[in-house]
Amino acid sequence: MLAAVDHVQLAAPPGSEDALRAYYAGVLGMTETPKPPALAVRGGCWFRAGAVRLHLGIETDFRPAEKAHPGLRVTDIEGCAARLAAHGAPVTWDDALPGHRRFYSRDPVGNRLEFLQPG
Template sequence: MTGASHRFERLHHVQVSMPADEEDVARAFYSGVLGMTEIEKPPVLAKRGGAWFRAHGVELHLGVEQDFRPAKKAHPAFLVDDLDSLAAHLAAHGTTPRWDGDFPGHRRIYADDPFGNRLEFLQPEPVPDDN
């Protein structure tokens, strides 16, 4: 769209789906393993189930989908500061990181949440010192 008078400030949140009545499983992974903080959903939305999490300005919402199927291709991608540490942490907690070298300028892994949703984690490659 050319000539638009609005601009995008930043991404507010990403939502992925989860099965009904699995909020404790979501909490165990997103808070317990990934270290995100659960945030309270507005009461009108809390009735629908699911859970919301936040960490350092990144917000992820999990919404209940009655006919749930995990997202195998669509995914959120998180920039992290220590990909090796995260990969080891995930592995220590039973989540297998899958390394992928196909993103120029970044190191990255994929991992699945407890529901089978694909998650991507990236760390920028160090910029070579030309001295």
């Protein structure tokens, strides 16, 4: 029955849209996609890069995801880690997944993100 993951939604606090745009578009190089007008009034931002779609929705009593996270496959794990570190984002390498290089980071509102590359 399932064909694909359409998108992953992460929560964000009210008023964080500018910081989210700076990070997801500016640092990660994703493209912001317009939200339908009926949803845009709720705030938040939608981003995409190829088939990857992330929606950041505003949550009044926001708490960052400590364990839950999207796993984002990259083509240049070292370059990605260097870019994030250069922009002040934390980079925590983890070698527990056989056959992959990976690290964890946090977006500007504290959500956990995993970046990984097979090989």
